[in-house]
Amino acid sequence: MNITLKDVALRAGVSRSAVSRCFTPGASISASTRARVEAAAEALGYSPNMLARSLTTRSTRLIGLVSNNFHNPVFLQIFDLFTRGLQDRGLRPLLVNLSDETDPATSVQLLRQYSVDGVIIASSHLPPGFARAFADAGLPVVHAFGRADAAREVPVVCIDNVAAGRLAARTLLLRGYRRLGFIGGPEGASTTQDRLAGFAAEAGDVTVSFARAYTFEAGRREMTRLLAGNRAEAYFCADDVLSIGALSALRDAGLCVPRDVGVIGLNDMEMAGWAGIDLTTIHQPFAEMIAACIDLVQAVIDAPDRLPEMRVFPSHVVERGTLRPAL
Amino acid sequence: MNITLKDVALRAGVSRSAVSRCFTPGASISASTRARVEAAAEALGYSPNMLARSLTTRSTRLIGLVSNNFHNPVFLQIFDLFTRGLQDRGLRPLLVNLSDETDPATSVQLLRQYSVDGVIIASSHLPPGFARAFADAGLPVVHAFGRADAAREVPVVCIDNVAAGRLAARTLLLRGYRRLGFIGGPEGASTTQDRLAGFAAEAGDVTVSFARAYTFEAGRREMTRLLAGNRAEAYFCADDVLSIGALSALRDAGLCVPRDVGVIGLNDMEMAGWAGIDLTTIHQPFAEMIAACIDLVQAVIDAPDRLPEMRVFPSHVVERGTLRPAL
DNA sequence: AACACCGTTGCAACCTGTTGCAAATCGGCT
DNA sequence: AGCCGATTTGCAACAGGTTGCAACGGTGTT
Numbered sequence: 001m002n003i004t005l006k007d008v009a010l011r012a013g014v015s016r017s018a019v020s021r022c023f024t025p026g027a028s029i030s031a032s033t034r035a036r037v038e039a040a041a042e043a044l045g046y047s048p049n050m051l052a053r054s055l056t057t058r059s060t061r062l063i064g065l066v067s068n069n070f071h072n073p074v075f076l077q078i079f080d081l082f083t084r085g086l087q088d089r090g091l092r093p094l095l096v097n098l099s100d101e102t103d104p105a106t107s108v109q110l111l112r113q114y115s116v117d118g119v120i121i122a123s124s125h126l127p128p129g130f131a132r133a134f135a136d137a138g139l140p141v142v143h144a145f146g147r148a149d150a151a152r153e154v155p156v157v158c159i160d161n162v163a164a165g166r167l168a169a170r171t172l173l174l175r176g177y178r179r180l181g182f183i184g185g186p187e188g189a190s191t192t193q194d195r196l197a198g199f200a201a202e203a204g205d206v207t208v209s210f211a212r213a214y215t216f217e218a219g220r221r222e223m224t225r226l227l228a229g230n231r232a233e234a235y236f237c238a239d240d241v242l243s244i245g246a247l248s249a250l251r252d253a254g255l256c257v258p259r260d261v262g263v264i265g266l267n268d269m270e271m272a273g274w275a276g277i278d279l280t281t282i283h284q285p286f287a288e289m290i291a292a293c294i295d296l297v298q299a300v301i302d303a304p305d306r307l308p309e310m311r312v313f314p315s316h317v318v319e320r321g322t323l324r325p326a327l
Numbered sequence: 328m329n330i331t332l333k334d335v336a337l338r339a340g341v342s343r344s345a346v347s348r349c350f351t352p353g354a355s356i357s358a359s360t361r362a363r364v365e366a367a368a369e370a371l372g373y374s375p376n377m378l379a380r381s382l383t384t385r386s387t388r389l390i391g392l393v394s395n396n397f398h399n400p401v402f403l404q405i406f407d408l409f410t411r412g413l414q415d416r417g418l419r420p421l422l423v424n425l426s427d428e429t430d431p432a433t434s435v436q437l438l439r440q441y442s443v444d445g446v447i448i449a450s451s452h453l454p455p456g457f458a459r460a461f462a463d464a465g466l467p468v469v470h471a472f473g474r475a476d477a478a479r480e481v482p483v484v485c486i487d488n489v490a491a492g493r494l495a496a497r498t499l500l501l502r503g504y505r506r507l508g509f510i511g512g513p514e515g516a517s518t519t520q521d522r523l524a525g526f527a528a529e530a531g532d533v534t535v536s537f538a539r540a541y542t543f544e545a546g547r548r549e550m551t552r553l554l555a556g557n558r559a560e561a562y563f564c565a566d567d568v569l570s571i572g573a574l575s576a577l578r579d580a581g582l583c584v585p586r587d588v589g590v591i592g593l594n595d596m597e598m599a600g601w602a603g604i605d606l607t608t609i610h611q612p613f614a615e616m617i618a619a620c621i622d623l624v625q626a627v628i629d630a631p632d633r634l635p636e637m638r639v640f641p642s643h644v645v646e647r648g649t650l651r652p653a654l
Numbered sequence: 655a656a657c658a659c660c661g662t663t664g665c666a667a668c669c670t671g672t673t674g675c676a677a678a679t680c681g682g683c684t
Numbered sequence: 685a686g687c688c689g690a691t692t693t694g695c696a697a698c699a700g701g702t703t704g705c706a707a708c709g710g711t712g713t714t
Contacts, residue, residue, distance in 0.1 A: 033663085275576075346671095
């Protein structure tokens with residue numbers, strides 16, 4: 001059915017090895033045989049079987065892309081960057097949707113069955129040790145948006161979430177907001193914990209609450225709940241989509257943003273810049289971070305014994321319309 | 328390095344075939360050897376190499392998932408449904424991001440190199456013949472959100488876009504809106520053309536314009552442009568994210584929706600239901616459509632010579648706040 | 655002409671698993 | 685014990701490639 005090496009070899013009148021070498025960069029082959037082989041391959045429409053090749057080369061160029069964030073719109077941007085970045089380097093993303101699955105064992109087995117060269121985990125809320133399970137199974141792994149202090153076990157690419165929390169607090173204080181509030185994602189999410197730690201360290205006494213998930217509805221519900229009590233003057237939401245939910249609740253309550261209440265988010269997803277949302281937020285440099293992830297996983301593949309490394313990126317405030325100007 | 332059949336066979340004191348049969352459902356193997364093999368496999372942490380197996384079985388259970396819609400938030404929902412649906416059936420999505428690549432040749436070659444069992448194309452704006460190129464290469468393919476009349480060449484899963492356009496027009500007319508306008512996606516998108524055809528057929532004389540892309544900004548810009556001229560009483564936007572952009576422009580212009588202008592979208596993406604957006608829109612039953620895609624691609628894999636089939640799903644209006652009530 | 659050297663080529667083994675076929679084993683029956 | 689048929693098992697070939705090694709052919713040198 002399909003065209004194989006043998007067919008091409010037969011037509012070109014050479015051995016299978018010659019054909020193989022023709023498609024292997026750097027192999028020793030004369031210009032004349034190469035031409036004959038290429039002509040034959042062209043005529044037959046041959047393209048080498050990557051998976052058969054991988055048996056001996058032990059490289060599939062497949063990368064497992066593991067995530068459980070299929071409800072936060074920022075992840076569409078993230079998947080776009082990952083898939084394009086991988087493709088540009090000749091790597092292929094095998095997508096794994098964890099949805100509610102949080103036991104790494106099945107994903108590890110799955111990705112080993114498919115002999116992926118490496119794994120990128122893109123998530124900020126997974127049980128501790130999730131990423132390590134891949135490393136333990138001998139799979140090169142990088143954890144994107146993971147926790148910095150896990151980096152002794154697994155390479156991590158992230159921003160300094162504690163510093164980002166601090167930055168959020170300073171930004172709010174500088175604009176004259178006093179009683180501050182924090183709205184996190186699920187309490188277990190490491191990013192949420194770190195952002196809160198930094199925020200509280202800088203702002204002192206803050207009201208703290210957690211949304212059920214990184215979704216619009218969860219953010220809106222949480223803010224609605226908060227408004228029933230004694231509200232703060234400004235809130236740091238640990239994620240843009242939460243912020244947008246919170247803004248919706250504030251507006252429904254007849255409060256004016258940024259005059260009555262200030263809101264600062266985190267991520268700077270595309271939607272944050274939409275007219276009508278216009279969210280002031282802390283920018284994560286996704287493009288650079290994702291490029292770093294791919295470089296890093298490639299580096300681990302090339303040198304499996306390299307020590308886990310952490311790449312921390314700077315974040316900064318993007319001024320829009322949900323905070324009043326600095327005093 | 329990795330554990331193979333041979334290692335397990337050695338430890339269990341049986342032949343490689345016995346081990347293979349132990350992992351092949353329906354193969355003839357006695358309970359006692361099975362137990363011995365399973366114990367050995369367990370002890371060594373063996374799991375079979377799917378790719379090596381695929382050499383002889385000619386099935387990888389890999390499905391190419393091809394799309395160029397990484398900027399329309401509805402596609403995050405769609406990817407979620409696809410990945411979960413495929414996983415639930417033991418299939419693995421190999422994601423291909425076309426971004427601006429519109430020549431099928433490279434994608435076809437890529438997916439053939441990886442011996443995918445089948446391909447699902449999820450896009451409404453691709454050059455005609457794109458999907459057919461996969462079929463011509465002998466790859467089982469299904470086109471999700473494709474054009475109905477291409478179904479003679481390639482199986483298609485879609486709604487009846489012409490009927491949806493009609494439905495939009497009737498819905499607007501029934502609510503007393505007269506001079507109607509249509510805002511499409513890129514003019515070349517088949518879905519846009521069909522929706523317009525139905526809309527115009529029912530509404531008669533409509534103002535027609537096209538946004539550059541299926542994005543918020545494009546929708547907003549197009550509506551802003553339209554407002555400079557003689558505006559219509561209500562608009563059918565061929566996509567929710569366009570609608571949201573259009574709404575943003577309307578509000579900035581001080582117009583009241585739905586009193587001054589009505590807007591109806593199409594897709595019923597999650598965001599359409601967000602408070603503050605509250606978009607009246609035509610629902611596409613994504614969950615059912617995507618399940619159908621997967622069933623269909625599986626069917627084509629099982630019977631490659633089956634005639635291309637079209638599965639058309641019903642769509643209906645979801646009433647929210649961007650149209651005034653019916654008279 | 656003899657020799658060394660280098661790039662090119664084919665052979666054969668190997669990567670990991672599957673499967674047709676024939677041989678071995680087993681249980682049951684006379 | 686001997687025979688039958690069904691089940692289980694291993695051998696060997698195969699899927700589509702890669703690669704170490706030895707043989708080969710051509711060139712330049714002495």
